[in-house]
Every structure is written in C-alpha cells, then in structure tokens.
Amino acid sequence: MASFANGLKMKICLRIIFLLILIMPAQFALASTLTLEQQRKEFLYIEKLIKKGKNTQFHKRVALIKNYPLYSKLQYQWLKKNLKQTDKIKNFLKEYSQTHYSSLLNYRWQIYLAKHKRWEQFLLQYEEGTDTPLQCYFYWAKYKIGYKKEALLGARQLWVVGKSQPDECDPLFKVLKNSKYFTEDLLWQRFAAAIENKKTGLAKYIKRSMSRENKKTADIWLKIHSNPNLIKKQALLDKKNKQSGLIFAHAIDRMANNNYKLAIKIWDARKHNFNIDKARFNQLEQRLAMSLAYKRKSGAYQRLAQLEGADQVTKEWRVRTALLEQNWEHVEQSIADLSQETQKKEKWQYWLARTLEKKGKLEASGTIYDTLSTDRSFYGYLSAEKLKKEYQLSDHPVRISAEILEKFKQTLAFRIVAELLALDRTSEAKRQWWFTVKQLDKKDILIAAKYAQELNWTQTAIFTIAKAKYWDDVSLRFPTEYKEQVESNAKQQQLHPAIIYGLIRRESTFNEKAHSQVGARGLMQIMPRTGRQIAKELKEKLGHKKNLFKPDINIKYGAYYYKKLLKKFNGCYALATAGYNAGAYRVKKWLPKEKAMDADIWVETIPLKETRAYVSAVLTYALIYQKQLGLTGLTMKNFSQQVSPG
Numbered sequence: 001m002a003s004f005a006n007g008l009k010m011k012i013c014l015r016i017i018f019l020l021i022l023i024m025p026a027q028f029a030l031a032s033t034l035t036l037e038q039q040r041k042e043f044l045y046i047e048k049l050i051k052k053g054k055n056t057q058f059h060k061r062v063a064l065i066k067n068y069p070l071y072s073k074l075q076y077q078w079l080k081k082n083l084k085q086t087d088k089i090k091n092f093l094k095e096y097s098q099t100h101y102s103s104l105l106n107y108r109w110q111i112y113l114a115k116h117k118r119w120e121q122f123l124l125q126y127e128e129g130t131d132t133p134l135q136c137y138f139y140w141a142k143y144k145i146g147y148k149k150e151a152l153l154g155a156r157q158l159w160v161v162g163k164s165q166p167d168e169c170d171p172l173f174k175v176l177k178n179s180k181y182f183t184e185d186l187l188w189q190r191f192a193a194a195i196e197n198k199k200t201g202l203a204k205y206i207k208r209s210m211s212r213e214n215k216k217t218a219d220i221w222l223k224i225h226s227n228p229n230l231i232k233k234q235a236l237l238d239k240k241n242k243q244s245g246l247i248f249a250h251a252i253d254r255m256a257n258n259n260y261k262l263a264i265k266i267w268d269a270r271k272h273n274f275n276i277d278k279a280r281f282n283q284l285e286q287r288l289a290m291s292l293a294y295k296r297k298s299g300a301y302q303r304l305a306q307l308e309g310a311d312q313v314t315k316e317w318r319v320r321t322a323l324l325e326q327n328w329e330h331v332e333q334s335i336a337d338l339s340q341e342t343q344k345k346e347k348w349q350y351w352l353a354r355t356l357e358k359k360g361k362l363e364a365s366g367t368i369y370d371t372l373s374t375d376r377s378f379y380g381y382l383s384a385e386k387l388k389k390e391y392q393l394s395d396h397p398v399r400i401s402a403e404i405l406e407k408f409k410q411t412l413a414f415r416i417v418a419e420l421l422a423l424d425r426t427s428e429a430k431r432q433w434w435f436t437v438k439q440l441d442k443k444d445i446l447i448a449a450k451y452a453q454e455l456n457w458t459q460t461a462i463f464t465i466a467k468a469k470y471w472d473d474v475s476l477r478f479p480t481e482y483k484e485q486v487e488s489n490a491k492q493q494q495l496h497p498a499i500i501y502g503l504i505r506r507e508s509t510f511n512e513k514a515h516s517q518v519g520a521r522g523l524m525q526i527m528p529r530t531g532r533q534i535a536k537e538l539k540e541k542l543g544h545k546k547n548l549f550k551p552d553i554n555i556k557y558g559a560y561y562y563k564k565l566l567k568k569f570n571g572c573y574a575l576a577t578a579g580y581n582a583g584a585y586r587v588k589k590w591l592p593k594e595k596a597m598d599a600d601i602w603v604e605t606i607p608l609k610e611t612r613a614y615v616s617a618v619l620t621y622a623l624i625y626q627k628q629l630g631l632t633g634l635t636m637k638n639f640s641q642q643v644s645p646g
Contacts, residue, residue, distance in 0.1 A: 098411075143175060152179050155175075159186070160193060161193055162196055162202070203221075225254065245276040245277070267284065286310060315338050319331060349371075357386075394472050397474070437464055442468045442470075446468050459510055496633055499618075503577075508524070521549055524554050577619060591645060596642040603615050623636070
C-alpha cells in the first residue's frame with residue numbers, strides 16, 4: 001500500500017510539473033502580446049492586489065508585465081511592505097537606480113534596518129544627507145558598534161540646534177547627556193540657538209538642565225527677549241557674566257526690528273562695555289548700518305564705509321547708498337571696493353559707466369555701454385538705450401534631431417514619466433523627472449528641456465534648461481501661451497500685451513495651477529482677497545477662490561490690477577511693477593522724499609532683494625516679449641521715467 005501511495009504521489013507531481021511547463025510559455029506569450037493599454041489595466045489591477053496583501057497573486061500577475069515602464073513602481077510598492085526581503089531589495093536598488101523609486105525604497109529600508117538594530121547593514125546602506133532621523137540613526141549605529149567618541153561628537157552637532165529634534169534622536173541624546181561631552185557651555189549654545197530661532201519653549205526646557213546661577217541668567221535673557229527695551233536698564237546685566245555680551249547683542253538685534261534709532265544709540269554708547277565675540281560684533285555693526293540703508297536714512301553711507309570685514313552684500317549696499325545720495329565720487333569708490341569678480345558683473349559695470357558718464361568721461365563710459373548693449377538683460381537694454389542701439393534678442397535655439405530625442409525618450413526613466421502622464425499622475429511624473437534631471441550632464445539636460453517642451457510642460461522646460469545654464473533658446477524660455485486672453489485683456493485695459501506676458505513669466509512661469517506659500521493663485525498670482533476686491537470693482541462674482549486658477553479669470557484680474565497700479569503711480573512702470581510684487585503701500589514708503597530720482601537708481605535701491613530682481617526681470621521680459629510678438633511701442637525710455645517724490 002505504501003508503495004502504491006508513493007507511486008501515485010509521484011504521478012501527480014509529474015503531472016503538475018507537466019502542466020506548469022505547458023502554462024509557463026503561455027504566460028510568457030501572454031506577456032509579450034499584451035498591448036500597452038492592456039498592460040495599463042493590468043498595472044492598475046496589480047496595484048489593488050498589493051494593497052490587499054495578495055502576495056501570491058501579485059507575483060503571478062506582475063510577471064506578465066515585466067517590460068511595462070511602471071513595473072519598477074509595482075515592485076517598489078510591494079517591497080516597501082516586505083522590507084525583510086534583503087536580497088530582492090538590493091537587486092531592486094541596483095537594477096532601478098535610475099528611478100526615483102530606488103531612492104524612496106532606500107530611505108524606507110534604512111529606517112527599517114535602524115529600527116531592527118541591524119547596525120552594520122545600516123551603516124553599509126547609509127547615504128549622507130540632511131535627513132535628521134537618519135543622521136541620528138547613523139551616529140547611534142556608530143555608538144552601538146563601538147565608535148563611541150565619533151558618535152558622541154556627532155551627537156553634539158545634532159543637539160546644538162535651535163529647534164526640537166525628532167524622537168529618533170532620543171537614545172543618542174540620552175547617552176550624550178550622560179557623557180563628558182555634555183557641558184554647561186553646550187547648554188548655553190543650544191539655549192542661544194533656541195532664543196535666536198524664537199523657540200522660547202525649547203529655551204525654557206534647556207534651562208531646566210542648567211545650574212542655579214545659570215538659570216538666573218537664562219531668566220534675564222528670556223525677559224529681555226520678550227521686551228528688548230529692558231536693556232535700557234544698565235544694571236540689569238552683569239558685565240562680568242560671560243553671557244551678558246550675547247544677551248546685550250541679542251537685545252540690540254531685536255530692538256532694531258522696531259526702533260533702529262534707539263538700537264543704534266544704545267549700541268554705540270555701550271558696545272565696548274561687554275565681551276562680544278568679534279564675528280557677532282561685526283555682524284551687529286552691519287545689521288545696524290543696513291537698517292539705515294534700508295530706511296534710506298542719511299548717515300547710512302558713512303556707517304557702511306566704516307565697517308570692518310564687510311561682506312559683498314553689505315559692500316553692494318554701500319554703492320546703493322551712494323546712488324541714493326547721487327554722490328558719484330562715493331559710487332566710484334564703493335564699486336572699487338567690491339571684489340574683482342563682483343565688479344565684473346554687468347550690474348556694477350553699468351553703474352561704473354553711469355558714474356563715468358556723470359563725471360564727464362564719455363569715451364570710457366561709452367565703451368562699457370557698448371559692451372553691455374549686446375546682452376539680453378536689464379542692464380544690457382539700459383545700455384543699448386543710452387547708445388540708441390537696437391535691443392538684442394540673442395536667440396539661439398537648442399537643435400536636437402528627432403532621432404536623438406526619440407532615443408532619449410526610450411530610456412527607462414523617461415518612459416516612466418510618459419506612462420505616469422498617461423495615467424494622469426502628473427505630480428509623480430514630475431518627481432521622477434527632477435530625480436532624473438539631477439543625474440544628467442549638460443548635453444542631456446538640453447535634450448530633456450526640449451522633451452519637456454514637446455510635452456507642453458512649459459514651466460518644467462524653462463526650469464530644466466536653466467539647470468544647464470543655457471539662456472539663449474528664447475522661444476523655449478519665453479513662450480507665448482494664452483495669447484487670446486492676453487491680447488483681449490491688454491486691449492481692454494489699454495496695456496501692451498508684452499507687459500502682461502512679462503508679469504506671467506515672472507509670477508508663475510506659465511503654470512496656471514501655481515499656488516504660492518502665501519496663497520497667491522494662478523498665472524498672474526492673484527491673492528483671494530485681491531481677487532474678491534477686483535470682482536467687486538468689476539461688478540462680478542468671483543465665487544470660490546479656486547476660480548482664480550482659471551486663465552480667463554486670472555489674466556483678466558491681473559491685467560486690471562496692473563492697470564490700476566499704473567494709474568495710481570502716474571504711468572510709471574517701475575513703480576507699478578514694484579507695487580504688483582510688494583504692494584502699493586510699500587512702494588509709497590520707498591518714494592524719494594525731496595527731489596525726483598532716475599528710475600534706474602530707484603529700482604537699484606529698492607530695499608527688498610526680491611522686488612529689486614522682480615522689477616528688473618518683468619521690464620526686461622516685456623521687451624523680450626515685444627520682439628517675440630513682432631510688436632513695437634515699448635522702450636527702456638518708457639520704463640526709465642523719473643520717479644517723483646512721494
């Protein structure tokens with residue numbers, strides 16, 4: 001009987017093997033004959049299997065679409081739920097390194113290895129980066145395998161920050177606090193960092209670990225942080241306490257936000273009474289000098305000129321304060337004090353030419369203007385206007401053959417992008433795009449930019465070609481989409497279409513779904529509150545704020561708002577453009593107080609860096625778009641009318 005049973009089992013096994021042999025070719029045949037559309041349906045079905053934990057069915061079905069572009073995504077989705085599969089994970093990371101799924105899986109696996117205390121494996125897999133939990137796990141792993149000093153020194157760097165660190169750091173910090181590397185000085189460093197970062201809750205928590213005497217000093221610091229005016233009481237700070245210099249400097253820094261005059265007065269009177277680190281001392285000197293410069297106050301130039309160890313930003317502001325005074329001797333001296341590299345920048349070359357022109361050195365200034373006039377830029381166009389020369393477009397499009405582009409599109413990384421787009425997973429497609437572009441050389445980045453243009457990813461194409469620092473494909477960098485809406489609203493508001501295009505290009509780079517951190521929406525970045533006000537003035541109903549993403553509404557409201565600003569500022573494009581970015585109320589504060597000022601000087605001395613760059617960009621883009629559209633009517637002369645006192 002036993003012999004009969006064994007024989008029966010053998011027959012059954014052979015029959016199963018025979019059936020499998022028959023089935024397997026059929027499966028492979030099925031896999032090779034599935035259309036792309038069928039593979040997509042299979043992909044969506046397999047995703048559901050993974051979610052339901054149907055592992056056997058997953059492995060059976062996924063083999064059918066091994067050549068499908070998103071096969072790696074399915075493997076990633078399964079492996080992130082099965083992190084014990086060490087060999088399969090290693091193979092995946094090696095085989096699919098060109099996909100962003102490898103990066104996602106690698107991160108999850110590192111966390112898994114750390115949580116399961118597989119320290120040596122974790123250290124082999126660890127990739128240095130800025131992720132704090134992984135950094136803490138890295139030093140904890142070092143500590144656990146015996147490199148304690150290295151681990152504790154690393155822990156110090158992670159601990160001395162002005163914010164709370166994640167729970168993953170707790171074991172590491174616990175051993176740090178019980179080691180010789182945890183000192184009272186370290187407590188003060190983190191306390192100061194927390195105070196500077198306005199994390200008073202963290203500062204109070206750190207204070208609990210201090211000695212009784214240091215707790216008293218910490219309490220004084222917290223009180224002064226809340227009310228910097230307390231620094232007027234000279235007896236509040238003990239000059240012998242080594243923390244007093246830091247507290248005094250912190251108070252002055254805080255006071256300068258609301259009362260820079262009082263801050264300067266107290267600083268100048270008492271700054272030598274305390275032991276203040278030289279770097280911090282110079283930093284505050286610069287801070288107070290810059291406060292005067294930003295407020296356009298007299299004495300700013302002198303204070304900036306006396307700074308010790310001024311950085312390039314501060315030195316550039318010394319030029320600007322000289323421009324505000326229209327003291328051309330000071331402008332020339334300040335430009336000469338810039339680094340050689342900074343002096344060569346077209347901005348400062350332009351101001352050197354302006355200085356030489358004002359001093360009557362016309363040949364020298366003309367030579368510089370002539371050199372700059374070949375540039376497609378704000379200063380290039382200003383220089384061309386000086387010489388009555390035509391503005392240069394310098395259009396040299398990237399030329400990529402259809403064959404090269406097609407070969408590029410067939411790489412796995414970009415097949416994944418195309419397939420994600422086909423499944424309407426645009427956000428994920430863009431994550432894959434930027435993961436890939438980061439790894440490309442300049443030549444391939446240019447090909448990628450042209451592919452993005454073909455996909456009608458206007459913003460992505462512009463940002464991609466910028467990665468290659470290639471600026472001369474004008475049609476790619478300055479597209480003319482939404483032409484009907486732009487032209488009709490330009491006509492209605494009596495604006496040049498190029499101005500509207502310039503605003504769109506700077507505000508959203510043609511991303512109609514653009515949504516800023518402060519809430520601005522759409523192509524021309526309209527704030528909901530502004531949108532509702534415009535709708536009211538136009539006697540319309542905006543409805544839900546999401547309607548601001550609609551190009552028809554957004555361009556209409558943006559054009560209307562810009563025209564309103566242009567009227568408010570008497571047709572001055574520089575002021576209206578600054579108002580569109582920073583608000584009309586700020587622009588009023590920046591107007592000259594006594595006499596009119598040339599627009600180029602006014603733009604150069606706008607206190608906000610973002611707005612300075614914004615105004616020069618929009619006005620330059622408008623002139624580029626004018627050429628793109630084959631129109632006339634705008635010149636730098638239009639943009640350079642004098643700014644009247646406010």
